[in-house]
Amino acid sequence: MSIHYSAETFANAQVIKRATPFQVQVKRSFDLPPVLHALTVGLYFAFLGVMAIAFQDRGLIIPMAIFVVYIVMAFGVPAMWVRMKPGHDGAALAWADFGQSGIDTFTGNMSAKDATGQVLILPLLILGWGLAIAVIAAVVR
Numbered sequence: 727m728s729i730h731y732s733a734e735t736f737a738n739a740q741v742i743k744r745a746t747p748f749q750v751q752v753k754r755s756f757d758l759p760p761v762l763h764a765l766t767v768g769l770y771f772a773f774l775g776v777m778a779i780a781f782q783d784r785g786l787i788i789p790m791a792i793f794v795v796y797i798v799m800a801f802g803v804p805a806m807w808v809r810m811k812p813g814h815d816g817a818a819l820a821w822a823d824f825g826q827s828g829i830d831t832f833t834g835n836m837s838a839k840d841a842t843g844q845v846l847i848l849p850l851l852i853l854g855w856g857l858a859i860a861v862i863a864a865v866v867r
Contacts, residue, residue, distance in 0.1 A: 754808045773852050776853070776857055779860070780860035
């Protein structure tokens with residue numbers, strides 16, 4: 727049930743001023759070690775390398791450059807976001823700590839092995855798909 731306050735209540739209320747402004751502490755590290763992000767980026771670049779080698783054509787230089795820029799931006803912006811100040815005191819999770827304690831998720835704690843598998847499964851599947859396409863292209867030629 728709601729409570730009704732009269733205008734006089736607000737007129738007579740005292741405003742409390744803080745000596746220091748209120749500042750929210752934010753955690754922007756995604757709770758994963760940077761090694762996993764680097765492995766993900768490496769796998770995406772490996773896919774681009776496989777495609778560039780399998781389909782060597784001068785017409786693919788610009789699309790490949792666009793893909794490289796996109797991957798750098800997709801992972802570079804969050805990397806810069808983690809280092810933003812103010813209000814960010816947290817550091818990225820160290821690989822050793824990640825290996826010992828895993829990661830806390832909404833459904834509970836997940837081991838480092840399971841979390842690594844979950845993070846790297848899509849880039850690994852994309853790289854595998856690229857290798858399959860490269861083999862098919864080589865056989866068809």
